[in-house]
Structure formats: structure tokens, C-alpha cells
Amino acid sequence: MLNKSSRAPGGQKLCSSSAENKLGRAVPRIPFSRPGAAVLGSRSLPAVEGGKQFSRRPSSLTRPVSAAATAQQQGTNRRRAALQEARMSKDLQAAGSLRTQLTNLFRQAINKAYPDLTDEPVVAACNNAKFGDYQCNNAMQLFAKLKGKEGAPKAPRDVANALVANLPPNELLSETSLAGPGFINIRLSNEFLSKRVSEILRLGLQPPYSPDLSSKKCVVDFSSPNVAKEMHVGHLRSTIIGDTICRTLELCGAQVLRLNHIGDWGTQFGMLIQHMSELSPSADGSASGDESISDLMELYRAAKKRFDDDEGFKQRAREAVTALQSGDEKSLKMWRAICAASRKEFAAIYERLGVKVEERGESFYNPMLKGVVEELKEKGCAELSDGAICVFVEGQSIPLIVQKSDGGFGYASTDMAALKHRLEVEKADWIIYVTDAGQAQHFDLVFSAAKKAGWIGTPESKAKIDHVGFGLVLGEDGKKFKTRSGDVVRLVELLDEAKARCTATIRARSEETGETVDEASLDHAASAMGYGAVKYADLKSHRMTNYKFSFDSMLDLKGNTAVYLLYAHARIAGIARKADKDIDALAASTPVVVAHQKEVDLALHLSRFPEAMEDMLQELAPNRLTDYLYELSERFNAFYTDCKVLGSEEEGSRLQLVEATARIMRQCFSLLGLIPLYRI
Template identity: 40%
Template sequence: MPEHGSVNSLASTLQQQLADALSAALPEAGHADPLLRRSDRADFQANGILALAKKLKGNPRELAAEVTEALPASDLIKDVEVSGPGFLNVTLTDRAITSTLAARAADADRLGVPVNGSAGTTVIDYAQPNVAKEMHVGHLRSAVIGDAMVRILEFTGESVVRRHHIGDWGTQFGMLIQYLVEHPDELDHRAAAGDEASEGEAAMSSLNRLYKASRALFDSDEEFKARSRDRVVALQAGDPETLAMWQRFVDESKIYFYSVFDKLDMEIDDPDIVGESGYNDMLEETCRILEETGVAVRSEGALCVFFDDVLGPDGNKVPLIVKKTNGGYGYAATDLSAIRDRVRNLKADTLLYVVDARQSLHFKMVFETARRAGWLNDDVKAHQLAFGTVLGKDGKPFKTREGVTVRLEDLLDEAVDRATAVVREKAAKVGLSEREIVENGRYVGVGAVKYADLSTSAVRDYKFDLDQMVSLNGDTSVYLQYAYARIQSILRKAGDAKPVAHPELELAPAERALGLHLDQFGEVLAEVAAHYEPHKLAAYLYQLASHLTTFYDQCHVLSDDNPAEVVENRLFLVELTARTLHRGMALLGIRTPERL
């Protein structure tokens, strides 16, 4: 039985009845899987009997007939037909569809979606910008995909710890800090108080200016270069003045990061930002453990881990370098220390890294090293949710005309401008105020950018095409947002008619198709959470909106010709569709305005 509030899907109930019938007809089959799937020939098709008959050397059609006989009489199944070599085509009763949806509708918060009983603790490492550097389009994917996975996993019952592993350590800080010591006013800036966007812009422009000036001096002035290198040593030794200067860079960068994440409609909390520097105190111990256990060995003065399957072009093994010959630590030492911290202190069962696919080899080596050291094992697993590159319309990595990587905030501003224009075109018809136009423009623009990212399988590259993203046609968030707003409009026009389920009514084909799709929401979420595939949720929502469009074409909701109970039942179907769209979009981090 599902726990309180959760609803067994039609598919899972049918699966159980078929499995019981299989066991009854064929006790020797044990717990065989009927292999149930949705079908265009009926509501569902079960194909598991073929393989079973082969295994037991029986006739599949005869076996299928026996299973059909063994099915109990119930309100669930209307018809079972044996087709082809032994498939079962199953049609459900209209009553079962409407009753199940009514149970979902009664669960206000979760629409009957169960909480995963075997949920644990996942640490998600995502949205990892670099201190003193602008965020660009490459940072978009980690932030958007990671944010969606946090929401989805939490909804399915996982305990989630967010980690933003920002780049806040390294030799470049010697140059930056030294320049600030010699030009102490360079980070001062003024912005409109309380305006997060302009504060962020001001912080970034002063950081940018300082970065360029210090880089130019570093490249042209040998004495400044020497002072910068001394400053790196002071930073690593924990010199208080140097650390205080370093902290200023981190704080300024955070003002900027928060302004960009705010534009992205994402919540980032300060305690969740634990940069590379957060693991400095563990690096030496991590290296010592790896060396003492024999996981890492000395090679040409460096501390390395070797792998049989990681070879260079010359056929020699390419190591993961944990500690360099000069005594400095590589990224691997930091990443391995972070794994130790997340497993030991944060009590993680799963570590999920939302990181560019180009870093896949690095993480493969890091995870394997952690397994050899015993920090990862059968109970504690690490997984890289690798994502592809953002491409321009020309199919090449996305750059400006000058060949510079596109700034993330410029991109978001343009998306919002385009979306606001689209919203404005229809605003008069709906009677939107200027405030609503601006707010909806933001929700539609940011939603368009997120959805384009999330509706593509993460590991694939995708083309960034704003014209397509804010289009009302096709697989876009705007199409889904309009579908939601249209339902709200119908519900407002319904007057005294209320959404009420009527299980006694026969359903039209478009009502059945919409109802069966609505019932799959929980199963889709479970699959998305298990395999870290948010694009499957986007695909489900797009199909839901498409079913809704067909439903409108074939079934008039508020027609005077309809009996009252038909109107109520159709209002019930569209209202549950709206709630499912709203919940699904929210899990992707996208807002659904009430009026568009």
C-alpha cells in the first residue's frame, strides 16, 4: 500500500495484477515481469509472456490466454486482448482512470506522488563560478541543471546538501592581492543601495578592471611579478594581511554571483558556498593517507595515482597528480579532500557533480582513487552529471562577434527583453498592467533559457537560439506557460461551475489520453530522480501540453450543449493538468504566471 496521500499509478496497479495472474497461471514462473508499457493499440501492452514461454518451452498464445483467465474481476480492466505471438493488449475502465485522478487531485501538495522510501543524503556540487572572474554561458548549464536536480531530488524525499565549489584559490591571487596592496582603492565602488543587479554589476566591473590592470603589470614588470610570487607564498602560509585582502576578493565576487543567480531566479545560500580554499587544511592529510595506503606513489618527485586504462598518446600511463614536484597541490588533492569531507562530515550516500563533460576523465580518475582509498564504496557512490557545450546558431561554441565568451548576465537580459516583447504583444487582450508585463517578461525570458537547457539531454551540446526559445510554437517553456495560463483563464470563466470528478462518465478518447498521461507524473519523476535526467521531466510536460491542445480541439469544456457533470469533469481534468504543469515547471525552476 502507498503511504498516506500517495496514489498507486494505474500502471503499477495493473503491473501487480498481471504479475499475480502470471504466478497463478504458471507457478513455476516465479515472480516474472509482465513487461508492461504504454501502447497505441490499447492503453497498455504486456510483452513479458513471449520470453517466459520460450524459457518454459510453452506456446505463448496459450500462455497469454491462461494469464487472461487468471486476472481477477475488478474495476480496473475493461478489456484484455491476446494479439500477435502472445502480447496482451489491455484497456482500462474509464471509471478507474477518473477515480485515480480524483485521488491525485485530493493530495494538494504532491498530487499523489509518493516519497522514495529508500531515500538517502545526496551532496550536489553545482554552480561553481570563479572568484574575480565574470560568469559566462558555460556557467549557465551547471547552475540550471544542478538547481533542477536539487528541487527534484528534494521533492522525491532525498535529503540534499548543496555545495558551490567556487574557484577561490590559486596562484592568480598573488597577482591580484599584490595589485590591491599597491592600489588600495581599486575595489571601491558605489551602486544604488538595495539594487542587487547594479551592485553586482559595479562589483564585477571593479574586479574586471583590477584583473586586467594586474595582469598587464604582471606580464610587463618583472619586479611586480616577483612581488606577486612572494604574495602567493604569504597567502599559502596564512599571512593575516594577505588573507584579509584575499577575503575582499571573495566577498566582492559573491556580491556579483548573487546578482546573477538572482536574475536566474535561483536561491544560493552563503553556507553552501565552500570553495577550494575550504579544504586547504585537509590537503596534507589527504596526501599522507593516499601515500601510506599505497594508493598514490612517488613518480619523478610528484605524488601520483596510476590507472591501467588511462594511457597517453605514447601508450604510457597518465597519472592523476595529487601533489606536484614543487610541493604544490593539484585540483585532485582538493577534490579528494572534498570527497572525504562530504562522506565523513556531511554523511552523504551519493555525491553528484554537475560538471562539464570535458572534465569527465579527471573525475573518473578522482572517483577511482577515492574508491581505492575506501572513501567511496558500494554504499557511498559518486556520479558525474556531465553536460555538453552551449553552441551558437552556427553550431560552434557560443561567442560574441569579437570572439569573446558571452557574459551570462547580458544573455539573460536579452532573453528577458525578447520575452517581454512577446508578452507585450498579447498583453492588451488579457488586460495586463505594465507591472505584470515586466514581471511576466522576466519569468518567460528566464524560463525560456532554463527550459532550452533542461529539455536537451545534459550530455548533448545544444544551440542557444533566443528566437526559438521565446517562440510560442514548439517545445519551449513559453508554450507550456501559455498552456497553464489558458487553463487559469477557463477556470475564471467557468462561473458557478466547479471542477468535480465524475467517475461514472464515459471519457472521450482525448480525455482518456490526457488522463493516462497525468497519471504518469510520479513515475516520470522517480525515473528522473534515479537517473539524473531532468530532460525527461521537460519532455513529459511538453507531451502533457500537447495532449491538452488535442483535448481542447476535441472536447469543449464550457459548452452550453454539455450536461453539467460533463462540464465539471472537464474542468476537473484541466485543473489537474494545470496543477501538474505548475508543479513540474517549479521542479525545473520555472515560474508559471496566472495570466499571460
């Protein structure tokens, strides 16, 4: 498992005055491959028996309303040509994050100054800009290793001076300074930052200018609702956290399989099928029987009550499970009809959220379960215990039960089969499971059992596996979010409410300003703001924390909300629109010059976007992106307040800063699953 913390221990500041500095510890990061490595394109996901791939086609309403569509396409063509040229030129030296480039420079310095040492540089952004942009914190640990050797430096500051003296020639640094016992403060050159902003406009944010992952084939298991049950607020977190992880991996050049491991098999189907059969004895599960399953949730509740209260029904339900698992055609037809009805409801939710998934439910792995258990037994990993087949894992108080005492299979069996399939058939080198934190022990058992079986953790199988847990959604009273009647809150109701509130807000604003808005534009804006607000409020909290669901907070026009950021983007887009200039042509002919301190601050933050993606993938925490996005809007506001754009002598350069901000905001929106608005 990855180290999930990139902050120095003890909450220390990584960049401060000499009196405040303490030794920081190196934190391992995701290995990113060298700039210019081959990038795999997205593949078309195969159809799955009994499954369906849901996708959301981009609406024309998501595009800016502009009469310059031809110029926009020409700009796209220019960026493609520039990127192709850059791949064969020295521009590749600027590929990768600033942190990565600085790490490479200090790695060379360490190798040259102290060839016998193999320590990795520890480079981090400064929390306090007055001390520098970045800091290298290796001097103390290197001094400790050199101490006592012939010709060893006398103090950590001597080590720091040696590293600075051995830095290779480069265009990144404008100055370095020492603080405390040997911290190296680093200031980047304005010329380099100017170039980075130009590259954002000329080359875009695709690899190699976004992080290029060493993992190229990724499987992300997320969302995973249960058939015959409605998606509720708990499914929101898994769905949007998983979607953001997928989007970020895809931007970084990975081939991502977005799997929706729905609960479409098990004893609950015998219960439901038996109940439906007794309600309507003529029902055969054909398409014409849709009326009998129009309200699956109510049917499920009624069937569950009968199952709990009526021993006779319970026995008949168990016999129905046996018939289903034995391939009884009538039972299979009803099962397919139930799944189809649920799938239709799921698809509508995914459409509204802009999430695409490939369904691969528990039933897909059913034929594999017996073989998986036999393999575990043959390898000596599984043993009989109280009639059940179990895998015992060192350090765990409970075993992983892969076959129950009655011969049946449960979630553990399915998850083991799914993991094996993803490793051996899908050939994944990174598998990510996104579920609530309460399932952490279960997945720890599954991963440990897989390691015991030799599926992972061997020289032949170096795939990474992560469980991405998340906390609860709470009501404003601080308790688990439920309706007044105590039921779980339906996700569709939340989305409806968010959109309705945004619709009312936009109408009221339109009436106040006297502007007219057509219904199509109103619906588009309300959907973008409402659904975006729900998503962003969830994603901006660290996934492991519980957060309070509040419409008033998430729809606030001030502060760190999607609504505020969408308005901010619309205002920024309006600046470029008012200038009425081809920004791509401007970027090709006019250099960016950052001189004013607010220009420097904005250019530095724009250049740090790849680091936000690196941090998100390191911690698998989308709030790293939301934090970056909100700070970008704050940096832009400070720049726009102090630096006149339109009509200034620096208009050409500053318009490019404006456009670069807008493009990175849109990229952040895309990663978070938000739809940008150009006019509100």
C-alpha cells in the same frame, strides 16, 4: 553508474503489431522504496564559514490574482486532510506510478505462475496507443529459462497466457491481449484513470503519490563559478540542470544539500592580490576598498597578462600565494574582499534565476587536503611518481595527481577531500556532480580512486555517485557561443536581453488589444517569460547534446517553448476562473468520469506524471520533464477542442480535468524553475 537508457535496444517499438514486435531487454531502474515509506522533510542548511546560502523568496506576483484566497486555503486544508486519511486507507494502493503498480502486479503473476523464477517484470508504455497503454515483455525470456524442464510451456505465448491468468484481482486493468510471440498488451480501466485524476486534486503530488526514493540524503554539486570571474553562458547549463535535479529530488521526499563548489582558492588569487596591491599600495582589503575591486574581471585580465609577460611579477605573485596560504592577515583580508564582491554578483544571478545554493568553495576543504593524501598513501592507493603523489587507476592512461611535485595541491586533491567529506560528514547516499562533459575523465578518476581507497563500493558504503555531463552552448552559426570580439557571453547580458525582448512583445500586444498593463505586472510577466525561455530552451535538449542558442527560437509563441507553455497555462487558468467555482469543493463532491477518448487520453497522461519524474531521475535528464510537459499541453488542446467544458452536462467532471492539468503544469514549471503566469 546507472544505465542511462530506458529505451529498448535497436530503437525498437515497445508496443506494436505482432509483425513488428521483438524481444525487449529489462533495463534496471532506480530503486524506489515501497509506498508509504517515511518521508524526510527538508532541513535547514547550516551556515558555512566564508559562505552564504542564497535563496529566492516567493513573490506575491507568482500567485494567481483571485478574490478566492480563503477558498484556496480551505482547499489546501481539504487536500491535507484527504492525504492524511489516504495514508491510513486503501487509497495507498494507488500510490506510485502506473508503471510501478503494473510491475508489482506482474511480479505477483510471475511468482505465482513460476515460483522458481525471480525475473523482474519488464513493463513499458506503448508507443502506439492503438495496441494498448502499456506492455509486459517477459514471456520470451521466461520461456528460454523454462525450456527443457519438466512441464515447461510449449511456446512463449503459453507463458504470456499463464501470466495473464495469474494476475491478482485489481482495479487497474480493463483488458489484456497478446501480440506476436508473447507480448502482453495492457489497457487501463477508465474508472481507475478517473480515480487517479480525483486523487491528484484531493491529495496533491507529494509522496507517496510522487516517486519515493530509496536515497534519502542527496548532495548535488552544481553551478560552481570561479571567484573574480563573471558567470557566463557555460555556467547556465550546470546551474539550471542541477537546480531541476534538486527540485525533483526534493519533491520526491529526499533531503538535498545544494552545494556550490566555487573556485575561491589557488594561484590565481596570489596573482590578483599582488596586482591589486601594486595598483593601490594602501589597499588592505577592508570593506572601504570596494572601489578597487568593482571590476574584478578587468583586474583579473590585467593581472593574468602581467603574470604571462613579466617574470618579476610572476615571482611576486607566487610569493603572494605563499603569504595567503600561510595565513597572512592582509592577504586574507584582500582575498575575503574579492570573494565578497564575486559573491554579491553571483547572488544577483541566482536571484534572477530563482536558484538557491549553499556556497562551499575549494577553500573550505583546504585544511583537509594533507590528511586525505596521507590516508591514500597509508592505504597503498597513492604512490610517488616523478616527484608527485599519484593514484593509478586500472584502465586509465593517466593517474590522478593528488599532490604536485612542488608539494602543492590541485583540483584532484580538493575533489577527493570534498567527496570524503560528503560521504563521512554529510552522510550522503547519493552524490551528483553537474559539470561539462569535458570533465568526465577527471571525475571517473576521482570516483575510481575513492573506490580504491574503500570509501565507496563496499558493503559499508553503498552510496551512489553520478557525474552529470552536458554539452556546449553554440551560437546560431553552430560554433561555440561567443561575442563578436571572441569573449565568452556574460550570463547577465543574456538574461537582460531575454527580458527586454519579452517586455517589448508584451507592450506591443497590449497596444494592439487596447489593454492596459501596470509596470509591476509587466516586469513580472517579462521576467517570467524571458528567464523561463532561456532555461527551458536549455533543459528541453538532452543534456549531452550541444544546442544552438537563439532568442528567436526560444521566444517563439508556437511549438515547444516556455513562452508557448506559459500562454497555454494562462488560458487553462482562465477556463477555471471563468467557471467561478471552488474546484476543491467540486472534487470533494463530484466524481470524475472519463468516457470520451480525448478525456481518456488526457487522464492517462496526467496519471503518468510520476513516470516522467522517475525517468528524469533514472537518466538525470531534465528533458524527460520538458517532453512530458509539452505533450500534456498537446493532449489538453485535443481534449478542449473535442470536449466542451463550460455549460456542458459534464462540466463538473471536465472542470476537474482542466484543474488537474493546470496543477501538473505548475508542478512541472516548479521542477524546471519556471514561474507560472495566470494572465498574459
